[in-house]
Amino acid sequence: EVQLVESGGVLVQPGGSLTLSCAASGFSISLHSMNWVRQAPGKGLEWISYITTGGGTIYYADSVKGRFTISRDNAKNSLSLQMNSLRDEDTGVYFCVRALYGDFYFDLWGQGTLVTVSS
């Protein structure tokens, strides 16, 4: 089955750090650009990071730039998001997302992992 499975979401204090992981199965992520998209509780979607197939090009939303780091391990068919200096407003569900249709649109989503930043 083609799927993405995120893990690593927990309750963390403001200022803390966390790493999210995404395991892909049923396809090779080496063929696709990948993304992280998040959703605050009861709110809309926010794209936060993008990485090309080989990792040579990376983009971040301004809201996370300098604090979050996206990376990939094509050999392990996995994607990661290192999150530092966490803030209350980083609370939400984090989705690992595959890009398709020219590597521009989000065609395959994981089920999401919940990150709660609170003291």
Add this chain to the structure above:
Amino acid sequence: EIVLTQSPATVSVSPGERVPLSCRASQSVNNYLAWYQQKPGQAPRLLIYDASNRATGIPDRFSGSGSGTDFTLTISRLEPEDVGAYYCQQRYTWPWTFGQGTKVEI
């Protein structure tokens, strides 16, 4: 940053009705716009890309139109399973942005 404004915020319709959902961009995005559906408790699903192309497996009651700054997602005959939130997203320029969503209720 390109701001996408969706309207209405919420729409209540009956099964079988035609439902147009609007997405307006703060500047031209050419036709580089997608639509997603998110049912309660689920991850989003890609419906339309490049403004008017249906993604694989999407029923033909979903159609997209528009270019530049004004776009419409139309559900030609609403089914009960179409209840949820709908989001537009542009990939014309970084950062990629989403609209705030339209909630479709029955």
